[in-house]
Amino acid sequence: MELSDLLNRVPASATIEMAQKARDLKAQGKDVISLTLGEPDFDTPDHIKEAAIRAIQAGDTKYTPVPGTLALRKAICDKFKRDNDLDYTPDQIVVSCGAKQTIANIALSVLNKGDEVLLPAPYWVSYAGIADMCNATRVEIKTNIAHDFKVTPEELDAAITDKTRLLIFSSPCNPTGSRYSKAELEAIAKVVEKYPRCIVISDEIYEYISFSEEKHFSLAQIPALKNQVVTVNGMSKGFAMTGWRIGYMGAPLWIAKACAKLQGQFTSGACSIAQAASAHALNAPLDATMVMRDEFLKRRDMMLELLGEIDGLKLNVPEGAFYIFPDVSAYFGKSFGDYHIQKPTDLVMYLLGEAYVATVGGESFGDDNCLRISYAASEESLREAVKRIKQALSKLT
Ligand SMILES: Cc1ncc(COP(=O)(O)O)c(C=O)c1O
Structure with a gap:
């Protein structure tokens, strides 16, 4: 089918693709933890929803x-x-x-x-x-x-x-x-x-x-x-x-x-x-926003502590947003079964296939050494995800 030059120039969004892969695996009954999307896991604060309802009612x-x-x-x-x-x-x-x-x-x-x-x-x-x-x-x-x-x-x-x-x-x-x-x-x-x-x-x-x-x-x-x-x-x-x-x-x-x-x-x-x-x-006052921020900070600290226990990961301390972007290059050249890790996306596919944890490879962000982990997820899912990541990484030799 003939498409426009403009469309042919546009790459598909890697984050959306990875999120879809995770959803597909979930639909097959796999217990996938998806840490792919840049979306707060909180609900919109009630006072904002109520303002929307008032707007509808006011025509x-x-x-x-x-x-x-x-x-x-x-x-x-x-x-x-x-x-x-x-x-x-x-x-x-x-x-x-x-x-x-x-x-x-x-x-x-x-x-x-x-x-x-x-x-x-x-x-x-x-x-x-x-x-x-x-x-x-x-x-x-x-x-x-x-x-x-x-x-x-x-x-x-x-x-x-x-x-x-x-x-x-x-x-x-x-x-x-x-x-x-x-x-x-x-x-x-x-x-x-x-x-x-x-x-x-x-x-x-x-x-x-x-x-x-x-x-x-x-x-x-x-x-x-x-x-x-x-x-x-x-x-x-x-x-x-x-x-x-x-x-x-x-x-x-x-x-x-x-x-x-x-x-x-x-x-x-x-x-x-x-x-x-x-x-x-x-x-309105930013109270609900600050509650979310504080929760993200708690999770960031928890993630840094848990991921910090994994030898091959290099971490910096993110000062905002809700992502960790570890350098995973220490795993390049390692293998497990049919998985051979040469670049971040190889590791992402390995973690998805082996640990059922979805992340996003750095390549789509213009980086060849890291992968992105979103911690906009519950503390329980994050703890379980890191446990699985640690286990899977330890099998790579
Ligand atoms: C850095 C950055 N800018 C902009 C956006 C776009 O956000 P939205 O289109 O939802 O307002 C995002 C969403 O992931 C983002 O991470």
Whole structure:
């Protein structure tokens, strides 16, 4: 069947594929523990659900303005001011069906064929897929566990050129959980400001799941970068609202306008009910979010302790999000039965087939040594999963 060039350029999402493999095995009756998806295992807080119910009852069920309801865009501006000391006006905000669409909107609005997209690796899988969809040229900057998977200003300086149109990174980061400090972001900003054509997508969707003592810092807080940075955030992670599909950006006006124009031909405004619930959530105290954050922190510490007992795994201490990204390269060259481990995905397939634990190989995040374990699962499942992983790894020789 003939498909578009655009579609042929887009890779399937590895995380979604692995989640499906785990589901298939489960359907065959296998006791699979899936640690693949980037989704909080908590339910959306009741007060947010109630706001949605009120919106339905009030007849808030019609098309909304393409960039989002004014009520939500105002709530987002207030959030940016309250949490990030950022001054955006409602016309600089565009609400989309998830931050994934937000990022795609920006990329599709500014990229032309051959433009370079800088991706500090490991990166979130969809950055690569979206860059490919835009026919842009991906330039990966490899980082490693010894540097906490963070790009240094020197590495950035060596990779950025006049052809660089986009730099995309997340902090806290999916898949590594690393988080850039204010000082690190200031050093990065010094490099970026030399390239005014380079737009930066600062993906802060894990902002509220941060374990650092330091307050979250947004790259857009640096005045010199005001016209270059788009701050991306969303409801999925911090409010356990993945299914509601609300993401948003605070952007220089011309980018916000471009994205709204584009979105007007795709999805139009996001779901009216989800927008009403999101406005309520952003205006309300963050108590439920902080309870989830504390629980993630407890699990992170537990995972580090349990995984730390496995000799072959190299770990860093993630400062946010809900992932552990161990370096598993010590197992490369080892075998068990028909399984021969040469790369992370070989180990992922081994752990799935042998231990019934699903994880995701680092390759899809632009990393050749690690795999991603999501700890957005119950403590009991996590303990059992690590027990099985340990047992399976001990059989490799
Ligand atoms: C770093 C990062 N950015 C953006 C997203 C997109 O989130 P959503 O489209 O649910 O808002 C995700 C989801 O996994 C993510 O991990």
